Amino acid sequence: MKKILSFILIFVITMLSITGCGSKSSDNLTIAIWDQGQEPGLKQILDEFTKETGIKTELQVITWDSYWTLLEAGASGGDMPDVFWMHSNQATKYMKNGILFDLTTLADESSILNLDKFNEDILDMYTYDGKIYAIPKDIDTIALWYNKTMFDEANIPYPDETWTWETFYDAAKKLTKEDGSQYGLAMNPTNDQDGYYNVIYSMGGSVISDDKSKSEFNNENTIKAMNFVDEMVKTVMPPVNVMAETGTDTLLSSGKIAMLTQGSWMVAPFKENEYIVQNCDVAIIPKNSDGKRVSLFNGLGWAVSANTKNPEGALKLAEWLGSEDMQRKQADLGITMSAYEGVSDNWVNSAPFNLQAYLDVLDENNAELVIRPFSKDTLAWMNMMQQQLKESWSGNISMEENCNIIAEKMNEMLKNEQ
Helix, strand or coil, X not given: CHHHHHHHHHHHHHHHHHHCCCCCCCCCEXXXXXXXXXXXXXXXXXXXXXXXXXXXXXXXXXXXXXXXXHHHHHHCCCCCCCEEEECCCCHHHHHCCCCECCCHHHHHHCCCCCHHHECHHHHHHCEECCEEXXXXXXXXXEEXXXXXXXXXXXXXXXXXXXXXXXXXXXXXXXXXXXXXXXXEEXXXXXXXXXXHHHHHHHCCCCCECCCCCCECCCCHHHHHHHHHHHHHHHHCCCCHHHHHHHCHHHHHHCCCEEEEEEEHHHHHHHCCCHHHHHHEEEEECCECCCCCCEEEEECCEEEEECCCCXXXXXXXXXXHHHCHHHHHHHHHCCCCCECECCCCHHHHHCCCCCCHHHHHCCCCCCCEXXXXXXXXXXXXXXXXXXXXXXXXXXXXXXXXXXXXXXXXXXXXXXXXXC
């Protein structure tokens, strides 16, 4: 009898979870993100929202891969979170298929949203057919992390604003030990925005044409930059399989590499890592020999499900998160730099590193900002590119030949987008 009752109880609980009965009230809001490092600060902002409006929220942190699986399942007829992050890789797919709530009216009529204060490129990423489908959340830039202890041991001055990519490479060679115990830096084919894209654009190359109609991977300057990267892969980086299996961030935090170009999104986890706090700091990203310094940038957006059961509450939350006060609070709490212009100054005090290096590149006198390359179907050619680059990283094909192969394949994919 006990077994039968237990079975019935399990069955009822399962059915309730499937049908949504017994779950949160439709008056409450679910919010989905993928970065655990941002969870504590965002919870504070959401708690303040609840205190102000009476609307309860539930913040769900989901791993990157599972996040998009969840959204795809929800877009196919299941439940979606009410408010969630959107990324340039996926934005067009979701915007053009009626999955996201049109926020244009909200943006036009709001008394606390000022779209003119957001980076134009980030705002454009979340605009489709003249309609806005996400409120910009943040902006991320790239800087150079370095191990002070290793630099001191090698008697090499710390990186500064005078460093070129050649200076960077020379230091990496001096910091690479023959016994394999230490390498100058690490970079995987997947480290595009935080890695080789910055080299490409600072050396005058490009990844995709401005009108997004053709690949620029066969551009003369792009090939030159990627040959430079290829030389570093062969001489100052760990074996390819080690970088792929361990990950570049882990290699930095375990004392295996001396330098790493990395995005501002990694500050939150890095400041929780005891080894990095004790041994590492940040410098502005190197420039080309002609003085051109480029930082790739991107930005997430706050999107609302078109099928939210609480549109009034979800829109109110999106508006709240995009307001100047909450954008400033996001930076003040050390969550990340904000998309709203001029409110991120206090973010530099959120961790024991020289975070000013990330803010400095926002000044056009110090660097050129280049939006992370994207198109209508970024993932198609981006995944191909990263997979194809593994052939050069592994020494199976010359980088120049590979760049031409990538361009050819990419052009076919871009034709299908037109």
